[in-house]
Amino acid sequence: MGQCYGKVNQSKLNGEEEANTTTYVVSGDGNQIQPLTPVNYGRAKNTPARSSNPSPWPSPFPHGSASPLPSGVSPSPARTSTPRRFFRRPFPPPSPAKHIKASLIKRLGVKPKEGPIPEERGTEPEQSLDKSFGYGKNFGAKYELGKEVGRGHFGHTCSGRGKKGDIKDHPIAVKIISKAKMTTAIAIEDVRREVKLLKSLSGHKYLIKYYDACEDANNVYIVMELCDGGELLDRILARGGKYPEDDAKAIVVQILTVVSFCHLQGVVHRDLKPENFLFTSSREDSDLKLIDFGLSDFIRPDERLNYIVGSAYYVAPEVLHRSYSLEADIWSIGVITYILLCGSRPFWARTESGIFRTVLRTEPNYDDVPWPSCSSEGKDFVKRLLNKDYRKRMSAVQALTHPWLRDDSRVIPLDILIYKLVKAYLHATPLRRAALKALAKALTENELVYLRAQFMLLGPNKDGSVSLENFKTALMQNATDAMRESRVTEILHTMESLAYRKMYFEEFCAAAISIHQLEAVDAWEEIATAGFQHFETEGNRVITIEELARELNVGASAYGHLRDWVRSSDGKLSYLGFTKFLHGVTLRAAHARPR
């Protein structure tokens, strides 16, 4: 293995234009053409190390900061935009993405060098690793292998055929993962999880179908449906990098549909990129299938993950800050959509740490060609996925109802986000609920489309109300083995108070809106102003600073801060107080009330 480059790599060479002065090398594991810069996992033999800043101009960023961020990323204040005047082509067109070094080191047990990964240097003695998976041992008897169709860091994929049973003469794809490369317990666990995830999620229209898993002394074989249409990346390259807006929409809808399914099941993919979406056939209108759950994980609705994994160009800022959830996938979809619409990457630099810095600090360029000719809805859509504050990002389901993609005939999936928001509402104070109710009365059609669709999915009772039972049933109707594994349904226990009462649509709207998301909407000022007017007539009341501090769970040191929020004329919340109260406080630790 490692010698065969295949047609996939060749086509990437043709489409690749990483940077003007870059030399290309073919990495020894044969994965793909890589530019010979520090972004590589190592250096070609006998090549002197370059400085970590290979650009011909001085870097505006300090290097090597001591922070919890990955090496080279420093948490200094935001820059307004990428320094594009330095580039002839500000952001080169898409090319194969590389996994984040830190995550590869963790998984492969060694710092990957140029060339094949040394197999003998694990972090644990090889003998102590249990490499038996309990999969069938009869791969050769059941399947026949054909030619290689693709290759990644973790395995290579061949086409093949079933030899007997239901699958006789049926085309298949087989991802072959070498046991010799599994040098750490994490790497072994990853393969186990990849198979488990694929098996439990299999069946969705836009997700690769799982057939079987086998093993022998040397390899694990994941047998799945064969996709003949190639990677989305290759199609983007074949089109010169850019998709017409309507074609881009068709792609993005499929991506969001399958990702919303994964998210409802409590699965975060963590490696969404154009290489991991395959077309079923070479037809222009062929369906897409999501593949490669190698970095994916089960996640509970309230859980935060902290491993840095993914591919540099597509990684969300909060992943680099080591506290993230499902929204990280949405960011990656934002990156993919940005590429589809303009043919360039939103965040680009020559080095991995340089990419991380742009992800954390710079706003993507929406000024250059072809952005001026892009629809305003398209631009708004991308911006609402590429928001650095994950709380402000749309969920996959919300994105499906965004004006750019809206299509009344489309079936909207259930969104786990409404469970999280309704749960928070049920635990909120009466004043907060009153403020949310007032705000909900000011929502515009854009927000209501999504809320109505979600409410209908809860199957309202004859009188138009829902209660805990409706939330339970709606979730169970969508349950797969993956949802059981990720323990998504545990969120229902925290919604118990809804068992004894009814919630009508009006209150549901108050419960299922996210202030942070609304703040990112163009119409936020108008919505907040109108919401405050409703609050004045039916919710605002006299409140002391002490009471307000208690509402916000902050201590006496915050009193000074809160004084502006209350009107001196009547002792009730001012407009400022109303919006700040809804936003919630993230005062410095010194202000936090001891619990």
Ligand SMILES: Nc1ncnc2c1ncn2[C@@H]1O[C@H](COP(=O)(O)OP(=O)(O)OP(=O)(O)O)[C@@H](O)[C@H]1O
């Ligand atoms: N079912 C399939 N049908 C056709 N080709 C496939 C299939 N599954 C995978 N491939 C090809 O093999 C390539 C590698 O597969 P996959 O992404 O699962 O491997 P990997 O080693 O986990 O990759 P990565 O380096 O991105 O982690 C894919 O990009 C694709 O080109």
Ligand SMILES: [Ca+2]
């Ligand atoms: Ca690949």
Ligand SMILES: [Ca+2]
């Ligand atoms: Ca892959």
Ligand SMILES: [Ca+2]
């Ligand atoms: Ca993978």
